[in-house]
Amino acid sequence: MVVLLVGGTIAWSQIGVSKAEAEPLAAVRANPDVTITDDAAGIVLSPSDGSSDIGLVFIPGAKVDPWAYAATLQQLSAEDDITVVITKPWLNLAFFDPRPLDTFASLAPEIDLWIVGGHSLGGVRACQLASDADALALFASYCATDLSDSGLPVLSISGSEDGLSTPEKIADARHLLPEDAELVEIEGASHASFGAYGPQAGDGTPTISDAEMIAQLTDLVGDFAIEVEPAD
Template sequence: MSAPEAHTAPDRSRGLLSWVLVALGAAGVLVVAWACLTEWGGVVHGHPAYLIWLAVTAAASIVTSLIGWRGRRHSLLRAIVGIVAIALGIGWLAATAWLRPHTALEPALTAMRSDDTATVTESPTEIVLTPAGVADGTGVFFQPGALVDGRAYAAVLRPIAEAGHIVVIAKPPLGIAFLALGALDDARTRFSDVTGWIVAGHSLGGTVAAIEADERDAAATAPAVGLMFFASYPASDLSESLTARVLSLSGSADGLSTPEKIEASRANLPADAEFVQVDGASHAQFGAYGLQAGDGTPTITDEEARTQISSEALLFVQEVAG
């Protein structure tokens, strides 16, 4: 192979690396645009962490494209670094797409409006539903399902607020309830009029709610007095440690927290835990955010499911409140 030929193959591979960087940067911009265009409501009304994530991704993608466009020739070391960066970038973009939230739909959006029955306030980290009259000493702290806009639960939880109980809906960073494990303690500190908390959650949020309830059911002030699962179950055995009252609400058509999984969770909960199955309800019907991959097909309407879930949840809260 002649000297010119010896340089041709490396130069071509280095040129290809540059074009891959350009393509990766362009893909990053497209993923950010796709997330914003398709789920903008969930992006701007969720915890700001994902919005910051998108901004960083867009900026890094533009820089990556510029580096690829300008750097057609690379040393071997730079080529290796570039290949590693591409691999990491692909993983980052996959995570960016996966973290795209499920935006709240009606009637949850209407339930977010304040009126003479309840006041709704929203901050970057939580949604608070406050009764119009004097609030009862028992409040409800709710952890949303993974990647679900917290507003999606406003309609199903609002009847609890209208009945006289403060309801706090967390907005976990990146939509992952495990990243908001300290949110209950923050609410316990700020809402001093609440003397006891019913900790609740949907799907992954329910699993995190179980951890929080188990840790705070013996607290000297504002303890967790109840635990409410929305299509969820605990990740560990709480049958001996948990003293808070428990309600497990599930759907017979749930394709994610299936009836079999809910039944198996009995062994991990106190013997007096109450189990209520909403016949025909699916996983996504515990909120208002549209269809969810892997879910079952409901045989009742969203309104029917929401009415039954709200009624059972409110009855449980009232029983615990005494």
């Protein structure tokens, strides 16, 4: 029974994985302002001029190809000099990945100040790792961990058309975040707007273009990063 359970779980984790869309990913690879390093633990997007001094460890949503977030996050490196580490969760599920934040931060050892964040269930996992980071950023996600007394800077970005991490669910979990957490809803964004992997079952219909979504997301996270100070 144990063998069947483990085997079934592994098989399920590999079925129905949302793949990165080819065209947006090709654009990332062709971007001269971003250097890509592909490691077994994660994908590192860094400014080509090496000017980065702050990093974002980003944890993908459940059963979503990590490469699907490269197009959405690339401008953080190109415009805001943020090194982004997109993790490669075990079995495509962050909940099955017990590795600490340092596993991913060590992929960019020159960075001393780290934001941890994630999309959907990846954000739930990011909340669990937040005590080892300088700040937390949630992308269409919310915490199941009580961080209300943590003192952490928190940015929570949601979408008005999200059919999975709905505005109501995010509001219901608001009490688990610090009182001064910044919550921003992007008008027209769906759950899948936070990556480039196509439509997602149960999601709403986005009314925002990919270009505008990336622009707003980049501005929000870039401004947030400027304000983050090292944790005590």
